Amino acid sequence: MKEFVLSEVKAETAILVGLITQEQDEAKTKEYLDELEFLADTAGAVTVKRFTQRVGGPSKTTYVGKGKLEEIRRYIRQEEEADREIGMVIFDDELTAKQIRNIELELKVKILDRTSLILDIFAMRAQTANAKTQVELAQYRYMLPRLQRLWTHLERQGGGSGSGGGKGSVGLRGPGETQLEMDRRIILHRITLLKQRLIEIDKQKTTQRKSRGRLIRVALVGYTNVGKSTIMNLLAKSDVFAENKLFATLDTTVRKVVVGNLPFLLADTVGFIRKLPTDLVDSFKSTLDETREADLLLHVVDISHPDFEEQIQVVEHTLADLGCSDKPSMIIFNKIDAYHWVDKEPDDLTPPTKENVTLDELKKTWMAKLDENCLFLSAKEKTNIDEFRDVLYRKVRELHVQKYPYNDFLYPEEEEG
Numbered sequence: 001m002k003e004f005v006l007s008e009v010k011a012e013t014a015i016l017v018g019l020i021t022q023e024q025d026e027a028k029t030k031e032y033l034d035e036l037e038f039l040a041d042t043a044g045a046v047t048v049k050r051f052t053q054r055v056g057g058p059s060k061t062t063y064v065g066k067g068k069l070e071e072i073r074r075y076i077r078q079e080e081e082a083d084r085e086i087g088m089v090i091f092d093d094e095l096t097a098k099q100i101r102n103i104e105l106e107l108k109v110k111i112l113d114r115t116s117l118i119l120d121i122f123a124m125r126a127q128t129a130n131a132k133t134q135v136e137l138a139q140y141r142y143m144l145p146r147l148q149r150l151w152t153h154l155e156r157q158g159g160g161s162g163s164g165g166g167k168g169s170v171g172l173r174g175p176g177e178t179q180l181e182m183d184r185r186i187i188l189h190r191i192t193l194l195k196q197r198l199i200e201i202d203k204q205k206t207t208q209r210k211s212r213g214r215l216i217r218v219a220l221v222g223y224t225n226v227g228k229s230t231i232m233n234l235l236a237k238s239d240v241f242a243e244n245k246l247f248a249t250l251d252t253t254v255r256k257v258v259v260g261n262l263p264f265l266l267a268d269t270v271g272f273i274r275k276l277p278t279d280l281v282d283s284f285k286s287t288l289d290e291t292r293e294a295d296l297l298l299h300v301v302d303i304s305h306p307d308f309e310e311q312i313q314v315v316e317h318t319l320a321d322l323g324c325s326d327k328p329s330m331i332i333f334n335k336i337d338a339y340h341w342v343d344k345e346p347d348d349l350t351p352p353t354k355e356n357v358t359l360d361e362l363k364k365t366w367m368a369k370l371d372e373n374c375l376f377l378s379a380k381e382k383t384n385i386d387e388f389r390d391v392l393y394r395k396v397r398e399l400h401v402q403k404y405p406y407n408d409f410l411y412p413e414e415e416e417g
Contacts, residue, residue: 012087014045015072017064019093020054029092031307035274036092036114038225043121045088049075062102063091069106076107088112093275097146115142115277122280130201137194140187141279147183205289215256216264216399218392219294221319223311224271226302227334230379232268235259235389252290259393262400267294272318274310281321292322295399297329298392303359303376304338328399330373332388337378 016036018029029052037047053068062069076086088110089103095113103111112120119139126132220228236255253268267290281288291297299315301308312331319325339359359376367374372391377384 012045013048013085014040015075015086015089016040016047016050017072017089017091018050018052019058019064020052021057026052026054032092032274036090036117039114039117039121040090043117043124045090048079048084048086051075058093059099060096061098062106063093063095063099069103073107076109090114090117094277100146114275115280118273118277118280130198130205133194133197133201137191137198138277138279138282140191140194141282142277144184144187144191147180147187202289214404216296216396216403217267217290217294218257218264218296218298218396219267219269219291220298220300221269221291222271222300222315223302223305224273226271226300226305226311227379228268228271228300229253231298231300231332231334232266234379234382234385235392236266252288254290259389259396262393262397264396264400267291272315274314276318281318288322291319291324294324294327295403296395297324297327298332299329300332300334302335303333303362304335304340328395330375330391330395331367331370333367333374333376334379336376336383337381 016033018033018036020026020029024032033050033052037050040047051064051068051072053064055065059065064072072089076089079086086109089107090112091103092114094115095103095111100111100113119135119142122131122135123139126135220232222228232253232255236257252270255266255268257264257266269288269291297319299312301312305311316325319327336359363376372394375384375388375391377388379385
C-alpha cells in the first residue's frame with residue numbers, strides 16, 4: 001500500500017497547474033494558485049513554474065488537454081537536461097484515480113492534487129493522538145478509491161504476457177486483483193478501527209467539556225493563517241503555536257480567559273480553506289465540536305488579504321455545514337497594519353476597487369451595518385485591543401446572564417457598588 005510520507009515533499013521543486021473556466025476567471029485562478037503555492041511552501045516544496053489552461057472544464061482523462069500536458073512534459077524534460085529535476089506536479093483540484101494514472105504515465109514524475117497536499121500538511125502538523133488519528137482516517141478515505149492506480153504495474157505485466165489469449169490475460173491479472181482486494185479489506189478494517197478510536201476520544205472530550213463548569217464558551221474561527229492563534233495568545237496570555245504558515249493549528253486549544261473579572265473559555269480551532277477535502281472535514285468533526293458547542297463565535301478575517309471577502313464566504317459556508325450559522329458571532333478584521341491601498345489620481349473616474357479604497361472608506365461599506373458585531377484590530381501590533389476587550393466583555397456577560405440567570409457571579413460593577 002502507498003504511504004503518505006512527508007519527507008518526500010520536503011526540499012523538492014514543484015510545478016503548479018490550474019484551469020481558467022467560465023466559473024473561475026484568470027484572476028481567480030491566479031489567487032487559487034497563489035494559495036496552492038503557499039500550501040506547497042508550507043509542505044516544504046519550492047514552486048518553479050505555473051501552467052494554466054483556458055478550457056470549458058477539466059478533462060476526465062488528464063485534467064488539462066493533451067497539448068497542455070505535452071507542454072508540461074517538455075518543460076520537465078528540459079529541466080532534467082539542465083540538471084534541474086522537477087520533484088512533483090501539483091494540480092489545484094482533486095484528481096480521480098484515472099486522471100492521476102494517465103498524467104503519471106505522460107509526465108513520469110510524482111503527481112499530487114490539492115487534497116493530497118493538504119493531507120500531507122495535516123500529517124506533518126498533527127501532534128496529538130487525536131489529530132494523528134483524524135489525519136490517518138482522512139488519508140485512508142482519500143486512498144481507498146485510488147487503490148487501483150497502485151496496481152497498474154501488475155496490469156501491465158499481465159497484459160504483456162497474456163496477449164496471446166483471453167484466458168492467459170485474465171489468469172495473470174488475478175494476483176493483482178487479489179492483492180487489491182486484500183488492500184481494500186485492510187484499509188476498510190483500519191478505517192473502522194480509526195472511527196471507533198475517534199468515538200472514544202470524542203467521549204473523553206465531551207466529559208472534559210462537561211467538567212469545565214458554568215462558563216461561556218467562545219471559539220475563534222476563520223480562514224487559515226488569519227491570526228487566530230495570535231489573538232488567542234494575546235487574550236489568554238498563553239503561548240499557542242503561531243507562525244506564518246497554513247494550518248499552524250490543528251488541535252483545538254482551550255484556555256480560560258478573564259476580562260475584567262469575567263471568566264470564559266476561549267478555543268482556538270483549525271483554520272478553513274477553499275476546497276477543503278470533505279473527508280478531512282468529516283474526520284475532524286470531533287475537533288470542530290468546540291465550534292459547534294460555542295456560545296459565541298469570533299470570526300477572524302485577514303483584511304489585508306486581497307480576497308478576504310471570498311474567504312469570509314468559505315468560512316460561513318463551512319460553519320453552515322457544521323450547523324453553526326445561527327450562533328451569535330462577530331467579525332474581527334485582523335491585520336489592519338498590513339492593509340495596503342493605492343491612491344487614485346484626482347481625475348480618475350474608474351469605479352473604486354479593493355486595491356484603491358482606504359480602510360476608512362472600506363469601513364463605511366457593508367461592514368458599517370454590523371455595528372458592534374464588527375471590529376478592526378492588529379493583534380501583532382496590539383492596535384485597538386482595549387476596544388476589543390470591552391466589546392468582548394459586554395457580549396460574554398450578556399450571554400452569561402442569559403444562560404446562567406441564577407448563577408452567583410460577581411461583575412465589576414456589582415463589586416464596586
